[in-house]
Amino acid sequence: xxxVTQSPTHLIKTRGQQVTLRCSPKSGHDTVSWYQxxxxxxxxxxxxxxxxxxxQRGNFPDRFSGHQFPNYxxxxxxxxxxxxxxxxxxxxxxxxxxxxxxxxFGQGTRLTVV
Amino acid sequence: QQQVKQxxxxxxxxxxxxxxxxxxxxxxxxxxxxxxxxxxxxxPALLIAIRPDVSEKKEGRFTISFNxxxxxxxxxxxxxxxxxxxxxxxxxxxxxSNYQLIWGAGTKLIIKP
Numbered sequence: 361x362x363x364v365t366q367s368p369t370h371l372i373k374t375r376g377q378q379v380t381l382r383c384s385p386k387s388g389h390d391t392v393s394w395y396q397x398x399x400x401x402x403x404x405x406x407x408x409x410x411x412x413x414x415x416q417r418g419n420f421p422d423r424f425s426g427h428q429f430p431n432y433x434x435x436x437x438x439x440x441x442x443x444x445x446x447x448x449x450x451x452x453x454x455x456x457x458x459x460x461x462x463x464x465f466g467q468g469t470r471l472t473v474v
Numbered sequence: 475q476q477q478v479k480q481x482x483x484x485x486x487x488x489x490x491x492x493x494x495x496x497x498x499x500x501x502x503x504x505x506x507x508x509x510x511x512x513x514x515x516x517x518p519a520l521l522i523a524i525r526p527d528v529s530e531k532k533e534g535r536f537t538i539s540f541n542x543x544x545x546x547x548x549x550x551x552x553x554x555x556x557x558x559x560x561x562x563x564x565x566x567x568x569x570x571s572n573y574q575l576i577w578g579a580g581t582k583l584i585i586k587p
């Protein structure tokens with residue numbers, strides 16, 4: 361079992377550009393959640409996808425959007441990048457009912473906005 | 475905005491010593507309080523969690539102590555080992571209808587051999 365895999369591992373983008381990050385959940389999991397972890401901070405919940413729909417959302421602007429595919433994999437899209445979007449973006453997978461208690465995290469994508 | 479306050483920000487402990495990290499939270503909508511461990515270049519991994527129908531939970535060298543009246547909980551690492559060197563995060567439930575956790579800012583723990 362490969363666990364939760366994220367791609368790419370590192371990414372450098374220019375302010376104003378758009379970025380897409382990808383996540384493949386752990387085998388058997390049907391729910392994907394995305395988190396932003398700024399340097400020296402704890403992860404902040406962005407949103408959660410289940411059955412190809414956004415089910416919950418944290419306090420993030422509409423520039424942050426996502427998608428879940430029929431195979432449960434997911435994408436995080438960020439438009440009009442700001443310098444403050446530089447962070448480690450984490451994907452966590454779980455079963456829907458275990459999203460809080462049994463989430464497995466990927467290694468993250470380090471996004472740098474210049 | 476609801477916060478989870480974690481302390482200390484960093485901690486250095488001698489091998490074999492006890493590491494203690496503290497967390498304070500605000501009102502919560504449900505009862506589940508986890509600690510996560512994160513190594514450099516890795517995502518967080520669940521270390522231990524407590525549902526406060528008990529005041530303490532122990533798993534090996536790791537213990538959560540919970541004080542519901544004070545809205546505080548702590549992580550104790552007994553016989554700390556160099557392999558325990560990592561960043562530790564506590565998390566607590568939000569106080570509204572959203573079924574989500576709010577994370578502390580983390581404690582960087584270094585165990586000196």
